[in-house]
Amino acid sequence: MAYAARRPERVSRLILTGAYARGRQIRARDDAEREAAALDLDLARVGWSNQDAGFLQVFASQFLPDGTPRDWEDFTAFQRRTTSPANGVRFLEEFARIDVSGIAHRVSCPTLILHSRDDARVPAAQAGELAALIPDSRLVLLDSRNHLLTASEPAWVEFLSHIDAFLAE
Template identity: 45%
Template sequence: MMRRGVPKQDIFFVTAKDGARIACASSGRGPTIVRAAHWLTHISRDLDSPVWQHWLAELTGFGRLVRYDLRGCGLSSRNISEISFEAWLSDLEAVTEAIDEPFTLIGMSQGAALSIAYALRHPDKVERLVLIGGYARGLLARDTSDRARLEAATLTNLMRLGWGRDDTAFNQVFTHLFIPDGTLAQHKWWRSLEQDTASADIAARTMETLHRIDVLNLAAQLKVPTLVLHANGDARVPFAQGRELAMTIPDAKFVPLDSNNHVLLDTEPAWNVLLSSLQDFLGTSADLAVSDTDFGLTTAEEQVLTLVAKGLSNSEIAELLDKSEKTVRNQVSSLFDKVGVHTRSELIVRVLSAQTGQTP
């Protein structure tokens, strides 16, 4: 999939109940999408990240993306006395307090549990819920065995000893839990992010909190359209946890992803599956009356645009239209240029807006 970058972002701060300052970023235009905080992010670095950049490029194509750094991490307050699930939930409430219209809430990894708790507490604010690589119960909440307790304690202690240090065995293992199929450059960037985003103490205290998360009973009470996606080879959060979420949340749609990565990379087929699923779920995959727009598209480009809107990949479009994949790739690039966008999701939003006469 072709990618050129992401829109500029506006960084701002909100104040949590205990006085902690939470760093937020807003980018893109259109319907609001909020991403609940999770590891490992740093809003001032993510735009240039070889791991997160493609996520931001595509998500901002669906609307205005609001995201923020966890307390104690990134640009948020570093000197934090309380790290708890309730504090994280309070921070999310502070971030969304000024958002008036219902929004889509995306929860990745630990953000899934936060999103579930928030959606149940604020049903009037959450229009749709997307949970990616998430879980309802942390390690010690789902497994009380001696082995689980030893695993949790070992990982936490290793964090206190090895977090943020160069070329330690811990850093290599921790990175492989998130992006085992990443390139050397992506692994190096991820390890450097540890140093920049949090101290060893904050990391260990955060991990201790993650182990005890339990929102399974809350998930069963949800009454909001929910999409659950999970990689079948995820080493950080077992696939069974995503399946449990989908089985527990009433009427949730479940999409397995063929990947070993906890954070999907844009070079793997699963990334296109995720984007297609988002397009369907967020309502951007409807048929487009492309001939009614004034972008100067050729008939061939209109055909390609219609299939892009249905969530088809370049190879699928090529097979359907009996073209080479290179030809389709060039036509998609031409669509980006004519419509003035950078991503497939932006393309669909812009054309839909042109049809209705609205500004995206």
């Protein structure tokens, strides 16, 4: 989003999935939400650093609550292959502090926002906020609880269909 806002001549269309304007630490409205956001990061620091299998399964289930144990194992294996524990924690810290709410209105290209209606990691209300901030955006809520859609769920076909139609316009 920030790139599209800063370099509009370089972005003709933007597709966002599972996105939000303000990270969990930024959007926390009260002490309970701030404590929950801090706890999420503390658990990640300990779990990722120790490569704790229990933490990694809980972490995977936040992204794929309707996933199978095999989906969780694959997600965890992918995380281990693609980043170090320290870098995984840094990503989570940065994502929790993201705030593009002040520049989202500068995104000038057509934007498709796809989000799971019952996303367990990022509430759909966050996608609604994003859609309200970005002019010429279209929000599609998909029938899923997963933050990361899997090819085996019904929402996957709809997800791909919306992307294909948006890019063909």
